[in-house]
Amino acid sequence: MITDGLSYPVSGDDGLKRLLIGSVLGFASVLVLPAFLLLGYSVRVLGDAAHGGTEPPAFDDWGEMFVTGLKATLVAVVYGLVPFGLVVLLAVTILSGAAVGGDAGGLLAGVGLLGVLLSVVASVLVYYLVPAALTNMAVDGQMGAAFDLGRLKRVLLSGDYLLAWLAPVALAVVLNVVTVILVATIVGALLVPIVQFYVQVAVLYMFGRAYGEVTGTAEGRQTPTGAGAGRDNSDTKLR
Template sequence: MLEDGLGYPVRGDWVGRIIIGGVLGLLSVLVIPTFAVFGYLVRVLERTVAGEEVPPEFDDWGDLLAKGVVATLIALAYSVIPVVAYGIFITVVAGIGSGIGGDIGALVGFTGALLALAFIPVLFLIYYAVPAALTAYAARGEVSAAFDVGLLKPTLFSVDYLLAVLMPIVVAIGVFVASVVLLVTVVGAVFVPFLQFYGQVAVFRMFGTAFADQSDRLQAKPTGGDGAAATSI
């Protein structure tokens, strides 16, 4: 999976794609280019799930922007709701501790502080769920698919998807180290957005591959005694 992901961005006529992606990265402060890149990454998921081996081109910009906006909203939905709920919970615990006072209040406050550290796993859960949700959206072309528990559950609990989530961390570290080296050379700093775009495409390829592999297994799984293939996904 890692080898396939790293080789994917440079298949076909890759130079033009990397240049466009890098330029959009340079212009990301304007926001709209960010949506275009996000939309392109959704298209990478679409192509991967469909079984295509060559990355998509930058075309139909209206579609790219629309997909980018929708994908951003999906990611925000998965991120904001847990963060807000967790923040409210911590605030309530801290308020109770302050209201009680004394040793019991101090104990409750200390417990709240420990719970605050548990925010790190919450962030990981968000990071873990968002790619699956985006891939489900890309595969079905429907926003509701991103929140379809029945569709997401098999992928989220698969070993392949876990590896697909962990491997990008390796890619991200490699891209970060290479970016630092480029930044040190000053002139090389110009190439950082292009390198980062390459890393993003590689990572989303791995997410899409894990989702597609899990979907294929579910479709091939016999149902009942007649050996018919399941078609739930």
């Protein structure tokens, strides 16, 4: 899976073109709007990989891609509410403990530290869950599918998906080393967005492929629910 993932971003005749477009969008994401386009494309990659695609989808239908990016952002925000809420709660608790002082203050501070641990665990769980949720949304064609935990359970508990989740950790280490080397020179710094987009697509492919293998989507055994839902194997559209 890792080997296929590393070759996937530049597969096909337009591999370099896609890489350059994605890199530009990544560099321009500070302007916000390109970030939604890039996220919409990420969902498209997840869906196509789940269907057994062997090369990244094209950058086209920009309007649909933008709307998909907005939906994906909402999904991530909803799932992120739990760790965010815990962070706010622990901040308030620790500040209250400092203000109260004494034994009561120490108790509040202890509760706050426990909240820190819980928020870290919750954040890890969210990072583990969101890619599967977005892939489910891409395959099904409906935003509500991202919150269908019953369907997601099978994927989340699979070894293939766990491997796809762990792989980015190793890739992130390599990416950080490469980034440090590249930023040492002006020319190298210009290559950073390209490397980042390359790794991002490789990781998304691994998530999508793991989903497809676990659910049978890649072999066509799973049919998207809902009338007219989904794209075909090469172009999954969300409603």
